[in-house]
Amino acid sequence: MHHDDFAIEPVKGLPEAPPEGERILWQGRPNWWALTRASLSLYWVAGYFVILAVWRFGSTVDQVGAGAALAGSTPFLILGGIVCALLMIVGYVQARATVYTITNRRVAMRIGAALTVTLNLPFTQLGRADLDLRRDGTGTIALDLIGPVRLSYLVCWPHVRPWKMRRTQPALRCIPDATDVAQILATAAEARVSTPQLVRNAPAPAAVAAE
Template sequence: MPHDDFAFEPVKGLPEAPPEGEHLIWQGRPDAWALIRDALNIWWVVGYFCALAVWRFLAVVDLMPLDRAIAASVPFLFLGAIVCLLLGLVGWVQARATVYTITNRRVAMRIGAALTVTLNLPYSRIASIDLDQRSNGTGTIAMKPLGGMPLGYLVCWPHVRPWHFSRPEPALRCIPDAGKVAHLLAEAAESQIAQPTVTRRPAATAVAAE
C-alpha cells in the first residue's frame, strides 16, 4: 500500500494547523529540472567532464592510435554521465520533498529530504524580497531576514540565495511563475505590515502614567 511520509501534517507543508485568521495564499515546490540546472549546476558538471575527456584525448593522441586514444577518453564521459544521473536524482528528490507556503501572515518552507525541517518567516521579520527570474518564467525569490536566519547555509541548501554564506537568505528556489508568486508575496507582506499593532497595558499602569 502507498505510504505518505508527511501524513502527520494537519495541513500540507505545515507542521501544525494555522491559527485563527491565517489562510493560505499560495503553495508550490521547485521545478525539478530548474533546480537541477540552476542549484546543482548540472551544465557545469557536463562541461567539466567533457573538458576532462578532451584533455585526455589530446594528451594521448600522439602516443597511440586514434581508436585507442578515443577509448582512453571515453571513461571520463561515462563517469560524467553517472555523476549527472546522481545529481538528477538528488534534484528530483529535493523538489518532491519541498513545499513552499505563503499565507497572509508568513512564509513557511518545508525543506529537506533526509532531515526535514520547517522554516517559518513572519513578514515582520523580512527586511527585503528579491526576485531573480529567467525568461521561461522560473525563478528564485530570496528573502533577507531581520537579525539573521536561525538555520545555517548548509542546513537549508539549496533553499537559500546562492553565495550568501555569512548572512544566509532563505529562498523559494526555482519555482514556476516566479513573477506572479513574488507579486502575491509582496502584496501579502505589505498588507500584514500595514496592520496597526495594539499593545494593551494594565489599567493601573495607564492610570499611573496619567
C-alpha cells in the first residue's frame, strides 16, 4: 500500500493553504548529489580513506611485498566505500524530504527527514539574501534574518549557511538554476517590502456629554 507522509498537506510544502492574495512563485528541492557533496563533505571523506589506504600500502610494502601490502590496504577502501554510500543515502533522503517555496509574501521551507518542520519566513523579516553559485549551476541562497528571530542551527541543518552558528541563517541549499531562483526571490521581496501596508484604525469612541 502506498503511503505518503505528507498527504495531510493542503498544498505541497506548506502546512496550510496560502491566504487570499498569496501566490506561489517557485517550488523546488536541493539537488541530492550537490547536497551530499557540500553538506556531508563527501569528497573529503572519500579522500581521507584513500589516504589511509595509501599510507597503509606505503608503510608495509617494503616488509611484506606488494601483494600483501595491497591486501592490507584494501579494507580501508572497502570501509570508505561503505561510509560514502551511507552519506549518499542520507543526502538523497534529506533532499527528497525537502520542499522550498517562494511566494509573493514569504519563503517557506519544509525540511527534515526524521523530524519535519516548516519555516515560514516573511520578506519583512529578511535583511538580505546571499547567493553562493557553483560552476554546475547549483547554488545556495542564504537568508539573513532581522529582528528577534532565532533559529536552531542543529534543527535546521543542513539547510543553513555553513558555520554561521551564532546567528543561524536558513538557506535554500544546493538548488538547481540558483541564479534564476535568486532573481525570483529578489523581485518578490522588493515588491512586497515596497508595497504600503494598509492599517485600519479603530473608530474613536463617541464623546459623552457631561451631566
